[in-house]
Amino acid sequence: MAKALGDLRFRAPSDHETARLVPALLGWLYEAGNPFYEWFFSELVDGPRTVGGWMLRPSSEVSLSRIELLVDGDVPVGGFVALGGDELLACRRADALALMTSVAREAWGRVEQKATIARELFPPVESDDYYLSKMGVVPERRGRGHGAAIAAEYVEAGVRHGFRRFRLDVWAENSAAIRLYESLGFETIAESTSERAGLTYRAMAYELAG
């Protein structure tokens, strides 16, 4: 049964609002990337500032152009970023290059170490996977089922784009998110721990029947 959303609807950001959207979206988007983001960017760059900058880069995984907003009237209350496996690979390459350009050369070895750990934490995403990179709701609107609506819209968007397999990585301690994904049919396909990062992530997948 479709959930009544009232004045809520999904839409892409429009060109004229991009700059003002960064501060409005960075909070939940950065939180969705945590605790990985905080660990990954620490001792390298200012994490929120870097991700905010990436939101304005069309080639970034978190580019505003890839965000599907959940708006109430015209107020963004959450949203998600999802992309196909090939596009994800291209975006992550572009973000890696952007990161290399923003740290001192002496820190390159550190970036390399962290990227190696990231590869251990997050299993590969296949070309025909529709990958949920980020999803979130602004803090003052939580507990109203918006998360479920966003996750369901992500799957519907994937179906519209012709995908049949859905993939995401979630922090293993985020049990609320894991329950939500399980309620949609996602199953855990791997759990990876990095002792060095002190992080455990779960890879989850869902495949349409038939």
Added chain:
Amino acid sequence: LTGYAEQIPEPPIHGDIPGRIQDLFFRVLNTEISSPDEDVIESGLLDSLGLIELLSELEHEFGIIADLAELEIDDFRTVASITELVIRAGQTTG
């Protein structure tokens, strides 16, 4: 004599640049690049970690400092385009 030798400027990048890049690819990606025009971006061989490793290794191997502001993903597409990148960086670094 030793002190004198230290003042001799580094020679410009020479030798078989594409061959050295191919060797470097093998070290970084564990993959044999069959032709200088093989597209490692299109083929998905070069992921973000591979790109990070490749860029550091290129600077190390050739003693260059790439102009990061000018770098594009396309520069890393083929052995041929990376050769151009190395030559370009060698000119400005030297």
